[in-house]
Amino acid sequence: MTLTPHTENDAAYGIRNAASRGTMLSIMGGGTRSGFGNSVLAEETLSSSALTGIVDYEPAEMVMTAKAGTPVAEIEALLAVNRQMMGFEPMDHRAVMGTAGEPTIGGVFAANVSGPRRFVAGAARDSLLGIRFVNGRGEIIRAGGRVMKNVTGLDLVKLLAGSHGTLGFLTEVTFRVLPVPATVETIVLSGLDDQAATQAMAVAMAMPVEVSGAAHLPQTVRGRFPSVELPDGEATVLRLEGLEASVSVRAEKLCDMMRSFGSVSRLGPDLSRNLWKEIRDVAPYKGFPNKPLWRVSVAPSIGHQLVAALRLEAGVDAFYDWQGGLVWMQMEADPEEQRLRRYIKALGGGHATLVRAPDAVRERLEAFHPECDAVAALSARVKQKLDPDGIFNPGKMAGV
């Protein structure tokens, strides 16, 4: 059975009701990320799909408030009219996860979904200013607000962001938006191996040129960005955005420096936009529903070391975003969970989340990276304080 409340009060009522009956609820937005995380064991589904509409939008203040079930497409369309955007570039999971439906803004924040600009402009959670949600007792809770700077009380906004519907049912979100850069350009460095590319990206990030995207696309994936033909060899791509005059000056400066690493070419605005959208959506790994896909977050300098270590022992293909710190890793067959997690720990820490795998695989392994005991216990206590009966998305996240 699916509950589809039309108002926040309805949602609260439904949740109170479910709590009193001890009914477990699977929380759903547009369902485009429904395969994310562990399987949920719930009797009923609670959908935000009828809680829609942009409540408030002040372009001059760069702030928007929308109900949780509002389609991302609707928000992006309205923002575009005002030449604004969500700075954190939320990824669209549909292609890579093989799902259909409409991503919702609530889903974006519940999963803290960010794209290539995340490593300089922050994640979805960094743009999220305020939320309304219903907790596991059916109480309507407001946290944060609609101003950029707000340290009034505990930051439940951050806590709820990325909690995958396990702590509360989001009903409304208020978030910061940014002006769309006047232009964008991409510097392509060709022929670098993973290690050299990591070095080059670190050098670029240390320069005062405001790189807003830094990805390395090894030979295996280079040809898998349908709308862009990249030069031969591995491609290390660096994005520059801003006013035209400024971008061209910075591009020159960056090219000059990067020539010492390899041959340099440039992509103009249109191709750049396409390329970064495809990087955002992990285009190279779409269409392989049976190959396990990991999203690995580590320190930028160790992403390539992790891949190199795994390659010796496992069938792995990978490309890098976030200066090398975000590794999209597609496994040939075996998810190699233990090995992957062991190496992450050995190399200094980080985490791997299973984004996609055949059902049989998903059933037997933990999608989220296990936390150490003390942190897991703390997380469980936090969960208990928001959802005392454990009715939201039971089983979805490890240990809570």
Add this chain to the structure above:
Amino acid sequence: MQTSFTAEQLADPQVAESEKILRRCVHCGFCTATCPTYVTLGNELDSPRGRIYLIKDMLENGRAADAEVVTHIDRCLSCLACVTTCPSGVDYMHLVDHARVHIEKTYRRPLIDRMIRNVLAGVLPYPKRFRTALALAKVSRPLAPFFDRLSPLKPLAAMLQLAPTGALRRSDSMQPGSRAPEAERRGRVAILSGCAQPVLDPGINEATIRLLTRLGIEVVVPEGEGCCGALVHHMGKEDPALGFARSNVDAWTREIEAGGLDAIIITTSGCGTTVKDYGHMLRLDPHYAKKAAHVSALAKDVTEYLATLDLPKLNSRELTVTYHSACSMQHGQKITMAPKNLLKNAGFVVRDPPEGHLCCGSAGTYNIMQPEISQQLKARKVKNIEATRPDLIATGNIGCMTQIGTGTSIPIVHTIELLDWAYGGPKPAKLH
């Protein structure tokens, strides 16, 4: 900041002044960041804000000083970095001066502490006694490690270690009298001959007199000049401090009345800070207040005075000088650019060390009274200076020269010695 003094307490002009100072403090804490002892010890009690609070508590309650308060006030270097930092304009210098006098009046120090202080107060300000003491120190040096092992005697060890090992050159260059200008006459100044400096390094005043007279300045060494009083002033010994001040005010006033003075030149910035404060120190003395204020107005660091003389620009020379700004120079007198500009103008490559605002740990007799903190500050200062890879170090205070000089092999000279050299004088002895 809120204060609570009774009308009766405020009738005491010293208390009234301190109350006014305290009222300005907003307790923002900025001062902690640039305080050398807070940076070293990490305890707010050893920061300006902590000390202000301790002093406030002591004065408000009209209480005698006690061991805890004395410990933390004694650790204050009086470097006045906090005064530079303070956005509210808290006059910490006069507040801590008041506290030191209060301590001296109301607190009985342990015997050894008292003895050491009395010895220092009885020797350092008097060149002849100081010279004799240094000769004794040279032969007693082997005792230093012994003293160093016994906590209350550590100051003795520090004293012996700071005493110069080489032979002290005697100089009669500071005999009272006038030195005529060697070029067209441009002015007339008195020079503070000082106490410890001419014994430790007579070359500094000699260079000053040479350079000034070459520039057409008549330089007078007035009869009756003595120690500026800073050493005893910082120990809270108010009466002897005022005694020194009065006698110097008298000596200079005689010169002012005799031939007029354009400035009173001071070559040790620690003394400069004090002489510039004579007006304040003697403000309550009806016989001296006016004269003292006039003297303070005439007091100039030698670089401050030279900056007004428009020296010619010289060709650059391949010598890198790291300029160490003494606390009394940069914080006490707020002279920051003049010495560096003079050196640059004279052709030297001038560098600033990192953390230039931090004291080197010399601070008058601090390196004797608080050897442990002083040593840490010296090491930090030397490290910062050496990081700039200079050929030599220049500074404007004999205390810093002695302190830093015992921590590095890079030669350290007085700014004026370099300027004298650049403008036709002899090369400073330490650079040979």
Add this chain to the structure above:
Amino acid sequence: MSEAIRFLKPRTAVVARRATIIGDLVDLLPPECVVHEARELVPFETDAFVAYRRLPLAVVLPKTTEQVAAVMRYCHRYGIPVIARGAGTSLSGGAIPQEDAVVLGLSKMTRILEVDPANRTATVQAGVTNLRISDAVSPEGFFYAPDPSSQLACTIGGNIGMNSGGAHCLKYGVTTNNLLGVTMVLVDGTVIELGGKHLDPAGYDLLGLVCGSEGQLGIVTEATVRLIAKPEGARPVLFGFDTSQEAGACVADVIGSGIIPVAIEFMDKPAIEICEAFAQAGYPLDVGALLIVEVEGSEAEMEATLKKIVEIAGRHGVRTVRESQSATEAALIWKGRKSAFGATGRISDYICMDGTVPLGKLSYVLEKTSEIVERFGLRVANVFHAGDGNMHPLILFNANDPEDAARAEEAGNEILKLCVDAGGCLTGEHGVGIEKRDLMRHQYSDADLNQQMAVRAAFDPDWILNPSKVFPLEGRPAA
């Protein structure tokens, strides 16, 4: 001293055992790390919010995470409240102790543990000052972005506690946006690590929750922060207006036009005069309001951005536009701004408000603020981060006059309520502390607050960490 805000009643069982507790703490830590003599406790009785003061039971100044853990284990066992203290620069009284509490100061934990240019991170102990991080990474071409005005003195631990902002947060975000990881001691002495050099949490964003939690969830002992490449150039420009309303409208228009300068700071006439007297930065004294707008990047970039801003300012009747001509001048302009609060101390006692309002309400709130303050017969100086609507009215009063102090506090409360009613919040960057605690119900419903308190209790079920702060004393869950 005003006593409108209450503290929790001291736990008599703790106060009665004072001598034993001090003896035990002395056993746990090196001698120089425990302060307990009555005289020596006085300087710890308050922070930069001097209206309220309480003597602590003792002060500990541990040097290592292990020592912090030992203190926490001990205090947890005996139910002794613990107040974390960085540099004691809180403007909301976040570090004010209470009679039954141990102040846990981080001022001896001042080591910079690692600068990692390749990953653009620095890892430091919690007692390292904000500015020292930038100084330490400057040779590598980086800086640490959040820059509270007290950055010279305030510690990164305190910044995390308060989720501190600063002038340059308009572009770079506040502490929470620049914090990658912490080592933290939980209330029972357990040491945990949250985050690291990687981005995003593996599970719940506990790091996001800890940031800004005002010492209620644990004691942060180490932090890993994100570094940013220093811009090629940065230039503050002064825009003088006749009225605060014009300046306020100009700010909203600049942001609305799609330009995000690095900083937009506002000063009204009293603030200009105060800051100019201290810094001699060359602020125009013949205007009613001043904006400091900083642009950065290459020369061409700064030119282009500035041109647009000047054009917009022109539409709002700008009187003077002055670009800083040198690095020294730029430094002075910022020195004046960042010293504004302290410099106000030259002329008067003050309390500083910190409400944030939506940009469109700036002019309205400024006007109402003057009305409120005038009604109480007081004066106000305004100096604040206009680009993000974070206001700092400084209410001037005489601290030695209890009635004046009470009026100032009341006026402050009205101003903060005004900010909330205008769609903003009580505090943008200074934290709730003790100062705004009793106003929390004006911003939040009972359910909202109960939820926050419940989450707090997940970390500290017995409420021993900074227990008198943030949440109104009435209506707390039973411990």
